[in-house]
Amino acid sequence: MTPYINIHSHQDDIHNSEISVRNFIIPKDEMLLTSWDYSQFFSIGIHPWFIPTRITESLQTLRHFITHPSCVAIGESGLDKLIATDMNIQKEAFIQQMELASEHDIPLIIHCVKAWNELIDIYRQVRPSSPCIIHGFRGKPELAHELLNHGFYLSFGFKFNTDSLIQCPIDRMFLETDEENLPINTLYTLVSEIRSCNEKLLKEQCFNNLRNLNKKLQVSLKGRTFAGNK
Numbered sequence: 001m002t003p004y005i006n007i008h009s010h011q012d013d014i015h016n017s018e019i020s021v022r023n024f025i026i027p028k029d030e031m032l033l034t035s036w037d038y039s040q041f042f043s044i045g046i047h048p049w050f051i052p053t054r055i056t057e058s059l060q061t062l063r064h065f066i067t068h069p070s071c072v073a074i075g076e077s078g079l080d081k082l083i084a085t086d087m088n089i090q091k092e093a094f095i096q097q098m099e100l101a102s103e104h105d106i107p108l109i110i111h112c113v114k115a116w117n118e119l120i121d122i123y124r125q126v127r128p129s130s131p132c133i134i135h136g137f138r139g140k141p142e143l144a145h146e147l148l149n150h151g152f153y154l155s156f157g158f159k160f161n162t163d164s165l166i167q168c169p170i171d172r173m174f175l176e177t178d179e180e181n182l183p184i185n186t187l188y189t190l191v192s193e194i195r196s197c198n199e200k201l202l203k204e205q206c207f208n209n210l211r212n213l214n215k216k217l218q219v220s221l222k223g224r225t226f227a228g229n230k
């Protein structure tokens, strides 16, 4: 049975019919990692809202976890114009994480609020070799197309622009619950209705999208079995 993929979640509850990539924000969530079930996938990163003064230590933590078989992405990391943190500090933290992700050929999960030009400039400058996924994308179709043309993947949560969701190619999209405490399968049902596509196909495509992100995921996903709830 193909599992539901939830590419970005802050919830601990994971149904065995899904693969949920639990996000840990460093250093804020560092204590939670001590009791984490490491058979479950997770991502780890320095969020622009919580950039520590001693960033080198947090980058060391990222380097420590990045080689773990269940650590499947760096992030969420990114740029946010609605917060007070200096944009240069945000850029520095973001670039370091983009380079780290590239160095380890691991996907990068991106948080971006009103800083799309800055994001694209950094992307052009760093030229990451690993896939970059914009999480919680709510932008209009024009922005979606621009990001897709650059090579980004788009991940949609419960709040989205319907036209962007419809127009995003199925092989470049993910779905996520982020901070919502709602089951991911309800989002798959909603999205398959809006896109007029079969839910099973959507589920299979999102699973393939995850598997195709890098070799580590292909290896990690091999042999895992999942219960069905559909």
Ligand SMILES: [Zn+2]
Pocket: 008, 010, 023, 076, 178, 179
């Ligand atoms: Zn999040």
